Amino acid sequence: MADQVQPGFERALEADIERLSAEVKTNREHPELRSASAHEVIKQSLKAVTPTPQDDAQASAGAAQNVFQNPLPDYAANAPAETKLEIEHLLETAFREGIMAANAKAAHSSPFVLDAFHDALAGKLYPELKKRGIVD
Numbered sequence: 001m002a003d004q005v006q007p008g009f010e011r012a013l014e015a016d017i018e019r020l021s022a023e024v025k026t027n028r029e030h031p032e033l034r035s036a037s038a039h040e041v042i043k044q045s046l047k048a049v050t051p052t053p054q055d056d057a058q059a060s061a062g063a064a065q066n067v068f069q070n071p072l073p074d075y076a077a078n079a080p081a082e083t084k085l086e087i088e089h090l091l092e093t094a095f096r097e098g099i100m101a102a103n104a105k106a107a108h109s110s111p112f113v114l115d116a117f118h119d120a121l122a123g124k125l126y127p128e129l130k131k132r133g134i135v136d
Contacts (some may be wrong), residue, residue, distance in 0.1 A: 011022035016099035020125070021134045022047050042122035049103060073119040083113060090117045091124070 023045040027033050048076060071091050072084060075126050079087075094102035099121070106117045129135045 012100055013095070017125070017132075018078060019049060020045055020099060021129065021132065024129065024134050037121075038130070039122050039126060041135060042125055043118045046099075046103065046118045060099065065117045065128065071120050071124070073116055076116045076120075079112070083110075083116075086113050087120060091115070091120055092103070094121055094124075100116060 004091070020042075024041055027041050027048070033044060036044075038056050051106070072079075072087055076087060078086060090102050090106050090109070093105055102121070106114050109117070126135065
């Protein structure tokens, strides 16, 4: 049974998307990303808003529906089960607690997990950012 979305969740996710949207717009102006795909720009923007392990992370409260059919990027298909579960947990955290909270947790993961998480999250966010006219 799917969880009900709690009242503060939509505001927290909306705030995260606004922050990410601003970073996407900024990154679009960088010469090295002008010819990059929208997916790559989103991924680089997610990296930019990921705190370092020393940063304090603020988690947004809430819960969301499980929206993941096949959330992992193709290159993670042969990763160990624990790694796949960690990536999936980070994605679930992004949709439960907010993108910034998930990024804070991901900052403590291995580089492979962090990269796969950003790829998967970029894929999930692309349709919404495209709908809002943030990416093409």
